[in-house]
Structure formats: C-alpha cells, structure tokens
Amino acid sequence: MDILSIIGLVVAAAAIIGGQLLEGGSIGSLLQLAAFLIVIGGTLGAVMLQSPLPTFVEGLKLAQWIMSPPPADPHGAIDRVVAWAQIARKDGMLALEEQLAEMPEGFQRNGLQMLVDGFEPEKIREAMEVEITAWEDRKRAAAKIWDSAGGYAPTIGILGAVLGLIHVMENLSDPGKLGGGIAVAFVATVYGVGTANLVLLPVGTKLKSLIAKEVAHRELFVDGMMGIANGENPKLIQARLNGYLA
Numbered sequence: 001m002d003i004l005s006i007i008g009l010v011v012a013a014a015a016i017i018g019g020q021l022l023e024g025g026s027i028g029s030l031l032q033l034a035a036f037l038i039v040i041g042g043t044l045g046a047v048m049l050q051s052p053l054p055t056f057v058e059g060l061k062l063a064q065w066i067m068s069p070p071p072a073d074p075h076g077a078i079d080r081v082v083a084w085a086q087i088a089r090k091d092g093m094l095a096l097e098e099q100l101a102e103m104p105e106g107f108q109r110n111g112l113q114m115l116v117d118g119f120e121p122e123k124i125r126e127a128m129e130v131e132i133t134a135w136e137d138r139k140r141a142a143a144k145i146w147d148s149a150g151g152y153a154p155t156i157g158i159l160g161a162v163l164g165l166i167h168v169m170e171n172l173s174d175p176g177k178l179g180g181g182i183a184v185a186f187v188a189t190v191y192g193v194g195t196a197n198l199v200l201l202p203v204g205t206k207l208k209s210l211i212a213k214e215v216a217h218r219e220l221f222v223d224g225m226m227g228i229a230n231g232e233n234p235k236l237i238q239a240r241l242n243g244y245l246a
Contacts, residue, residue, distance in 0.1 A: 005066050005206070012198040035188035038160035039153060039195065046152045047145050058142035062207050069210050072217055077108075078241045081224030084112070085234035093118060093228075107131060107218060111225045121229035128222045132215060139211045146204035150196040157192015161185040220244040 017027060048056060087095050097116045103109040110131065114124045164185025220241055227237035 002067055002069055008202070009199075016194065016198075030187060030190065032184055032187040032191075034184045035160050035164075035191050038163065038184075038188055039156050039191040042156035042159065043149050043153045043192075043195075043200075046156070047149050050148060051145050055138075055141050056145060058138065059145035062139070062142050063146075063203065065210050066203055066206060070214060072213060074217055074220060074245055077217065077221055078224070078238060078245075081221065081228070081241065082234050082238045084115075085224070085228045085232070085237050088115070088228050089231070089234060107135075108221060111221065115225060115229060119229075121226055124229055125222060125226055128218075128225065132218050132222070135218075136211060136215050139214075140208065143204055143207035143211060146200050146207060150200035150204060153196040153200060154189075154192045157189045160188025160192065164188060216244065 017030075020027065020030060051059070084096055084099060087099070093115055096112060100109065100112060100116065103112060107128070111124065111128055114127065119127075162185075164182065167184065168182055223244075224237055224241055227240065
C-alpha cells in the first residue's frame with residue numbers, strides 16, 4: 001500500500017474543502033450533479049474517443065498501481081541472479097533447469113529458459129530487450145490516457161461554465177433560476193481544473209515513474225543474465241548489479 005498517495009489525496013481534498021469553509025462557503029455548494037456529469041462524462045468520452053480499447057482498459061487497470069504499486073525487490077533479484085550464477089559456474093547451465101520449476105510465468109522465467117536452452121548471449125539480450133521495449137511502450141501508452149484526461153478536463157470544465165452561463169442568459173426574466181445556472185458555471189470550472197491538477201495529471205506522472213522503475217529492474221535482470229551466459233564470476237556480477245541500486 002502506497003501511504004504517500006493516500007496522504008496526498010487526503011491533503012488535496014482537505015485543502016480545497018477547508019479553504020471553502022474558511023471563506024464562509026458550504027460543502028453543498030460544491031456538489032453540483034450537472035457540473036459533475038459535464039466534466040467527468042465529457043472527459044471520459046474524449047479519452048475513450050482517442051484511445052484504442054485495449055489501451056483504454058490497460059490504463060484503467062494501471063490506476064491500482066497508485067495505491068498498490070507493483071512489488072519491486074531489486075536486492076532479491078540480485079541475490080537470485082547471483083545464486084543462479086554460482087549454480088551455472090559449478091554445475092553448468094543445464095543445472096539451472098531445476099530453478100524453472102520454481103519460477104512463475106513471466107519475464108524472468110523467459111530469460112532463465114533461454115539460458116538453459118543454450119542461446120547465444122547476444123541473442124538472449126536481444127530477445128529480452130525487445131520484450132522490455134514492447135512492455136514499456138504498452139504501459140506508457142496506457143498511462144498516457146491519464147495525462148490526456150488531465151488535458152481535457154479543464155477545457156471541458158470551461159465548456160460546462162459556458163453551458164451554465166447560457167442557462168443563466170435564457171432565464172434572465174426568472175431570477176429564481178439564475179442561481180442554479182451560475183453555480184453550474186463556476187463549479188464546472190472547479191471540477192475541471194481540480195480533477196486535472198489534483199488527480200489526473202499526478203496519477204499520470206506517478207504511473208510513468210513506476211513504469212520507469214520497473215524497466216530499470218528488468219534491465220538489471222538482463223545484465224545479470226548476460227553475466228551468467230558469458231561465464232562471469234558471480235562476485236563480479238553481484239558488484240556490477242549493485243551499481244543499479246545507487
């Protein structure tokens with residue numbers, strides 16, 4: 001659980017609500033269903049229009065990383081690679097086949113399988129780097145929908161404000177309806193700017209940071225695989241991989 005993300009959301013919400021109360025306003029004045037539908041619905045529709053379905057779905061799934069980032073254990077990865085290097089140096093590459101039974105399907109298992117199969121070191125690197133690039137491109141495209149939403153939301157908020165003002169102009173002869181139109185106009189702007197700068201853009205930035213961290217973790221693993229494939233001393237492999245932690 002990422003405690004900092006939770007604290008950030010709470011602090012942002014508290015600042016907006018607290019400022020509203022300090023100015024003598026009420027929380028109820030910020031609750032406008034019409035403004036909410038215009039901003040959130042319009043932003044969602046714009047993002048859906050620009051995104052292929054798989055990318056859109058993947059982007060929504062990535063949102064869980066904000067509260068629960070993917071587990072990253074570079075120290076454990078280094079220890080694992082060094083242990084494999086010791087086994088390969090002592091008993092040969094085929095001895096690593098026993099380790100495959102303990103590995104779940106995924107990037108690391110694919111690399112270990114290529115070692116056991118006796119692929120050339122450069123071919124292993126090439127295959128694993130292609131997998132890293134494809135994974136990174138897919139995840140970054142998915143994370144970009146949050147940046148896009150952060151760009152659309154303020155503009156949709158302004159659209160909501162214009163619609164509210166149109167409602168006001170249509171009812172100038174009925175003062176009782178003016179308040180609702182003005183409220184929608186200003187609250188829509190608050191929703192658009194607020195959601196963009198307090199939620200959508202920070203989420204997009206954090207997702208890109210987590211993706212970069214995962215890519216670095218995978219590159220560490222590839223470096224270790226190359227050390228094993230080239231028959232390097234396990235201590236040398238460990239010393240080089242520790243450089244990724246600096």
